[in-house]
Amino acid sequence: MPSQLVRDNLRTNKLPHIWCAGCSNGIAMRAISQAIENLGFDKKKVCIVSGIGCSSRTSGYMNYNTLHTTHGRAIAFATGVKLANPNLKVMVVTGDGDCSAIGGNHLIHAARRNIDITTIVFNNNIYGMTGGQFSPTTPMENYGTTAPYGNMEKPFDICNLAAAAGATYVARGTTYHVNPLVKLLEKAMIKKGFALVDVMSTCPTYYGRKNKKGTPAKMLKYFKDNTIDTKRVEKLSKEQLENKIIIGEFKNTDELEFTDKYLELIKGWEG
């Protein structure tokens, strides 16, 4: 029998999950459940929407209202869910490829609209499910099955992308820093507006093996040694920030939210 948290928030008859040994998506999924539990949300009003990819299996395991949609379109479906029923707490669980490549346009436009959706990106720097192709977040010169000589492309910083597009809460956590991650998720979930948390996850099977990153535990320890909090960034030089992962809060503002605006418009026309 699993722990209380798992029993209360996950579909235990669907576990163990299909993720590989040492894949930290499980740690991120647990952190989401912990945040929902801590906030005391009515679980009947939580809706998890996901697209396609390893990360997107999450909707099958979480025991709330769940919607498993097509590749890259999770945010588009979530927009529909939110507008049809604004009382729901709509969250999108997506991967780096699903979110920033296939669904890149949906991401920036949902951020621009500032619709009340919490987007949680399991960012493992690779397309795991399809066999280790490089993704828009694979660092330069890293290897993938489609980058046998090293990745030539500059990666996306999903946090900066979402913040520039208009998201009102943007943060990054890692699956090593679990308790701080839970706090960031909580803040994103209570934000009225488009919130995004980029969760650095590990893929030992493809990204780790292709780039000789070592054991699953070693990959998690890499986050411990190579992350810098947003609060410290200003004090450091460009050289000191090279190849470091910036974690913490990137943006936290309050702006008028889309469904509120939409309901106001309808009210006006109803007379």
Add this chain to the structure above:
Amino acid sequence: MSAGKKLLITEDWCKGCGICVEFCPTNVLEIKNGIVTVVDIDKCIKCGLCELRCPDYAIYLEEIENES
């Protein structure tokens, strides 16, 4: 304080990744035959770091009502 907690393992769910073994501060755990095994429960300080980072929810601390 933490006396009312017990370390439990769901063996069927363990994939033997070894994350809990690496993060255990007091070397309570070991991977044997591809599955996590408790080798010295007396050393366990019930910190819960194994539970926090187990991606498969196979190891956890549960509150127990009466510790006898």
